[in-house]
Amino acid sequence: xxxxxxxxxxxxxxxxxxxxxxxxxxxxxxxxxxxxxxxxxxxxxxxxxxxxxxxxxxxxxxxxxxxxxxxxxxxxxxxxxxxxxxxxxxxxxxxxxxx
Amino acid sequence: xxxxxxxxxxxxxxxxxxxxxxxxxxxxxxxxxxxxxxxxxxxxxxxxxxxxxxxxxxxxxxxxxxxxxxxxxxxxxxxxxxxxxxxxxxxxxxxxxxxxxxxxxxxxxxxxxxxxxxxxxxxxxxxxxxxxxxxxxxxxxxxxxxxxxxxxxxxxxxxxxxxxxxxxxxxxxxxxxxxxxxxxxxxxxxxxxxxxxxxxxxxxxxxxxxxxxxxxxxxxxxxxxxxxxxxxxxxxxxxxxxxxxxxxxxxxxxxxxxxxxxxxxxxxxxxxxxxxxxxxxxxxxxxxxxxxxxxxxxxxxxxxxxxxxxxxxxxxxxxxxxxxxxxxxxxxxxxxxxxxxxxxxxxxxxxxxxxxxxxxxxxxxxxxxx
Numbered sequence: 001x002x003x004x005x006x007x008x009x010x011x012x013x014x015x016x017x018x019x020x021x022x023x024x025x026x027x028x029x030x031x032x033x034x035x036x037x038x039x040x041x042x043x044x045x046x047x048x049x050x051x052x053x054x055x056x057x058x059x060x061x062x063x064x065x066x067x068x069x070x071x072x073x074x075x076x077x078x079x080x081x082x083x084x085x086x087x088x089x090x091x092x093x094x095x096x097x098x099x
Numbered sequence: 100x101x102x103x104x105x106x107x108x109x110x111x112x113x114x115x116x117x118x119x120x121x122x123x124x125x126x127x128x129x130x131x132x133x134x135x136x137x138x139x140x141x142x143x144x145x146x147x148x149x150x151x152x153x154x155x156x157x158x159x160x161x162x163x164x165x166x167x168x169x170x171x172x173x174x175x176x177x178x179x180x181x182x183x184x185x186x187x188x189x190x191x192x193x194x195x196x197x198x199x200x201x202x203x204x205x206x207x208x209x210x211x212x213x214x215x216x217x218x219x220x221x222x223x224x225x226x227x228x229x230x231x232x233x234x235x236x237x238x239x240x241x242x243x244x245x246x247x248x249x250x251x252x253x254x255x256x257x258x259x260x261x262x263x264x265x266x267x268x269x270x271x272x273x274x275x276x277x278x279x280x281x282x283x284x285x286x287x288x289x290x291x292x293x294x295x296x297x298x299x300x301x302x303x304x305x306x307x308x309x310x311x312x313x314x315x316x317x318x319x320x321x322x323x324x325x326x327x328x329x330x331x332x333x334x335x336x337x338x339x340x341x342x343x344x345x346x347x348x349x350x351x352x353x354x355x356x357x358x359x360x361x362x363x364x365x366x367x368x369x370x371x372x373x374x375x376x377x378x379x380x381x382x383x384x385x386x387x388x389x390x391x392x393x394x395x396x397x398x399x400x401x402x403x404x405x406x407x408x409x410x411x412x413x414x415x416x417x418x419x420x421x422x423x424x425x426x427x428x429x430x431x432x433x434x435x436x437x438x439x440x441x442x443x444x445x446x447x448x449x450x451x452x453x454x455x456x457x458x459x460x461x462x463x464x465x466x467x468x469x
Contacts, residue, residue: 004198005198007202008202009199009202009203009206009324009325009328010196010199010325011199011203011323011324011325011328012206012323015323040195041194041195041196042194042195042196042325050391050394051325053115053394053395054326054390054393054394055322056394057393057394057397057401058322059322060322060323066104066107066108067104068103068104068107073107074104074107074108074110074111076111087320087322087323088323090320091206091207091208091211091319091320091323092206092207092208092320092323095206
């Protein structure tokens with residue numbers, strides 16, 4: 001697990017999860033980020049879902065698919081938009097987590 | 100399966116829509132409450148003596164017109180925004196986001212957020228409070244709030260001019276409605292209250308310009324920031340700049356550098372400070388509920404519901420100061436004239452037209468995807 005101090009802000013990490021064209025729902029993002037951000041209070045299904053919905057409203061992401069999880073809850077899948085790629089490239093492209 | 104997904108999606112859409120609209124409306128109400136409590140704070144304790152143009156404290160001479168107009172506005176804006184910054188930081192601390200806050204400040208989107216605060220704070224917020232104070236002196240502070248709400252219309256125009264953003268027919272109609280409402284309110288204020296009210300409206304218009312411009316700049320990169328962190332950066336920067344740059348700078352410009360420590364210490368020790376704590380508190384959800392609402396009901400509708408502050412501003416000033424008479428000066432805070440309430444509501448309609456394409460709304464109601 002990387003040191004907290006070296007990590008980029010959680011919100012950058014959430015959006016950058018989609019950088020390579022990955023299609024993901026809130027639970028996927030939580031799972032993918034929990035090794036590094038496990039101790040962050042806002043890495044929950046609810047907060048990540050809100051972050052993704054906000055990113056969608058801002059045009060960074062788009063809803064791409066829908067599913068149902070084992071609890072019968074709706075899962076919304078998101079994908080990056082061209083605008084989102086451009087914004088990430090221009091403004092947070094150089095900020096990355098240590099490999 | 101598909102049917103179940105469709106049903107769950109419909110449930111989610113409806114739930115988000117209702118909650119989003121509720122949050123966006125609440126954000127507009129908080130904006131009105133923030134303006135109301137700020138106006139209240141400026142009538143209490145030493146602030147009341149300052150604005151009355153009387154000797155204040157223990158026999159200090161009355162302040163000059165320049166200090167009353169500009170320096171006190173910077174001081175009030177600074178105290179309010181600084182407190183709202185502190186509240187926002189407290190929210191970040193509660194969410195254990197302070198580490199991310201500091202990291203974000205050091206990245207490009209963080210700098211852009213600071214630039215937004217530079218435009219929106221020292222320029223627009225101070226102009227807003229100058230407007231509020233001039234209109235208070237003229238007899239009715241409420242009238243300037245809908246004028247300041249023109250920032251939606253100005254933002255749309257500036258976005259078109261500088262950033263080549265598209266301007267659809269419904270936006271143009273909305274802008275025209277807003278300008279008409281602004282002229283209606285400004286014109287009737289002038290007729291009823293005289294030139295001082297017009298000065299208030301003029302400064303409110305400058306505020307609208309600054310916030311409209313801030314809105315345009317905010318589109319660049321700040322959408323990449325968590326909104327709670329974004330607000331904390333915006334408010335703390337604005338508060339610090341207003342208090343530690345604009346307040347002394349305006350004092351020096353007015354040739355009253357000597358009054359800086361006196362005013363600052365009187366403001367800090369005045370019980371009115373507690374009311375600024377409340378106005379700063381409401382300034383925080385005015386922004387954060389807006390973002391939260393946008394993420395649920397859509398940015399366009401969120402902006403439209405938030406724009407109801409053109410109405411909530413004068414409404415809460417009237418309730419807090421007039422009806423409840425919390426400041427003990429109710430007679431100075433009458434409701435708006437009927438025509439001005441109508442103007443405020445027309446402004447809300449105009450903002451709605453800028454934000455929401457009526458065609459999309461109808462399509463959505465009929466169950467089609469916009």
